[in-house]
Amino acid sequence: MSHGVKLSGRCLCGAVKFSGTAKEPKVDACHCDMCRRWSSGPYFEVVLTDVVLEGESNVSTFRSSDWAERSFCNKCGSNLYYQMRDSDELQMAAGLLDDQSGLRLSRQFFIDKKPPFYTLADETDTMTSAEIYAAFAARTD
Numbered sequence: 001m002s003h004g005v006k007l008s009g010r011c012l013c014g015a016v017k018f019s020g021t022a023k024e025p026k027v028d029a030c031h032c033d034m035c036r037r038w039s040s041g042p043y044f045e046v047v048l049t050d051v052v053l054e055g056e057s058n059v060s061t062f063r064s065s066d067w068a069e070r071s072f073c074n075k076c077g078s079n080l081y082y083q084m085r086d087s088d089e090l091q092m093a094a095g096l097l098d099d100q101s102g103l104r105l106s107r108q109f110f111i112d113k114k115p116p117f118y119t120l121a122d123e124t125d126t127m128t129s130a131e132i133y134a135a136f137a138a139r140t141d
């Protein structure tokens, strides 16, 4: 039995619905080139486990790198989640969640890749590309 916060959501057209558990009600933002191309801004995500998907035939998946995939609704194009290929956690798009009122911005990844036209005002932890690659290398050793 996992503890945490139960969250549910859906894509823009409603063909894909989901529920899952967030260990903590926290949102991370990623400013990397791929996330910005995918989202036209930072990718805001909530890490969910025990995800139950409804309408799975409407989910298409794009392998964006050797280590991760990005899934989206093939009816309306909403971004759904990012998933590392060795993980069963889904990094779900925060904007899909039905109730976002309890969520707080926690971390910002690839802060050095953030373009100058926006800045997130909330106080958060940040990680640069170099810090992320170092942490990733340590994890896979």
Ligand SMILES: [Zn+2]
Binding pocket: 011, 012, 013, 014, 015, 016, 073, 074, 075, 076, 077, 078
């Ligand atoms: Zn949809």
Ligand SMILES: [Zn+2]
Binding pocket: 030, 031, 032, 033, 034, 035, 036, 043, 110
């Ligand atoms: Zn990213």
